[in-house]
Amino acid sequence: MSFTLDEVAFLAAHTFDHDLELTPKTQLKDVEFLRGLYGEHARAVAELLQARRSGKLPAHWLADATSVQQATPPAVASFRAQHLAALGVEFVHDVTCSIGTEGALLRTARIDYVGSDLDASRLAMARHNVPDGWFVRADALAPVTNSGVVVADPARRAGGRRITDPAKLLPPLPDLVAAYPGRPLAIKCAPGLDFSEWDGGVDIVSVDGGVKEACLYTPDLAAARRRAVILRDGHTDIVTDAPVDPPAPGEPGRFILEPDGAIIRAGLVQHYAAREGLWQLDEHLAYLTGDRLPTGTSGFEFIEQVPLKKLKAALASYDCGRAEILVRGVNVDPDQLRKKLKLRGPAALTVVVARVDDGLAGSAAGSSRQVAFICGPRVSSSKV
Template structure:
């Protein structure tokens, strides 16, 4: 954690990369160059080295870890701009200013506040916007939209209960009458949220769940935003779905993006892409194509679990990706049992169909394109 004096020191000068990689020598060199501020410089350089934020930004370890990737934050403000036009946004937990940078990039008006003076100092250096000290639960502006990013860890552990957030979700709702957008961890239990829950992933990793009050929801309750290779795909529970979708496997197995799964939109995704399910209760899909921009596996054969080892050996498996869902199988233990020592990259998907555990032996993962047809 960087204190106020250290934050002021950091923003007052250009901090260059340290060429020394040995930790002890590096600490000694930074102390020689920066005196008692050497530790703060080391923390800044370590946080910058993660590459999550612009290289010239000022940050400490905790603020960098919790900061929203800019491409994710811009999704939030694009929604706000689309619905409200030109609102004033007040970010009541602004930290070092990442939400502010994204908000301004979308052409919206922005003010930020935080209790932490060191982070406000860094925010002012990072983003050209008004920043001031204030309690997140003490309304102090006439902004149209309130954005909040409550602390999501306690004692080093992730929080699942919204009431254990700092500040608690109910306290935020009670403090503000304006539109609210609350950034949360994707593992939060949001089953009781009455507005929209938007799950956002970047290149396969689910980054956040953003909770929007009803005025920002456009009638939806669940949304998945999938960011891949610079492109953005969106699904919501307003899209068509079907109840009965299970059938024997097609040419490919598709493991839907984590945002789609967590948002409960697997059926909507399947209907849109012309896919179906192996089992109504398991979030694997199958079909005769892999949706463009998503990944999947060409299926070679389906076998009972007890026959997997001998069936797989016939394919000369080398590097092996193992996916398990719906059955009690440890992937690491299974890998040791299968002992793949061949030359062919492959995948094994272990799942349940009905009451039976099965394994799908597949070729290696591939990405779908507009001309995704399995060669015969």
């Protein structure tokens, strides 16, 4: 539930330092405690404290439960601001500004900023959060500026379901483009969006292993047609679609690993493999293999490859009592498979179950079979 303007004004005028659990189990007790201190504003205080506990935003910011869920992670907004600053962008109009996440990082990058939104409560919070930005109430499809880069974040869900068709975003992508003819655009979308027909660049961005968004750039803002941007532990790694000679799939090397989700979503598995001296286990699988783990990644040390029907006996021979089971391209439920394996013993292993083609598992050319790659437990590149 969004805050009223009165609640936003109250929250902005006070500081709150309460060590409350704020869990579903303690909600009634916590709200009663806050009601004794803040009366009719107790619900808003509780929601603000819960939003701040998410850790996504600065401690002094104002946010309600929905806005903090929808807010662009600061690391992602910071990367975009740095990208725009490097292009020489001096002014941005954020037409779906919400509580000002983009604005704060754009101002840090010394880019002038106007934010607009239809929600008066969100605008009031944005003015508190980004005091050196300019904010105006306006529809995203009704321009209030006539120059600069336009940043937009259309609603990605409708009726509780994620939208994958650009034409069904709220507002629709074609309508946004039509509303700002000739303007440079950066449009934030869900990473599962079908962007195959977008005539520009697409950045798929992940933070600490979780894919967060796809950002669609018009050609004048694009660094490449496709990029995977991996933000992890304060470091940035970028994989682009620059032409490469894709490595041929082959037998497992010393390690098996799954690339970051941003690389997979961007369709850049082969580009990443070529850069890192890796190769695919099969041309249809995102799993890679090689004799080392790239810096900052984790994977599994390969032990043995067996047909799936011989997996139980193979694991028993290793005294395996615990197994992380990963499945790709095969209709196998890991939990059900684990029950069938009846694991007993002290060893912890990893099993990658997949379908491989072209004789990679001893099958005839043109055929395929289900195989299991038995590996050691997950290990990071810093420990091998």
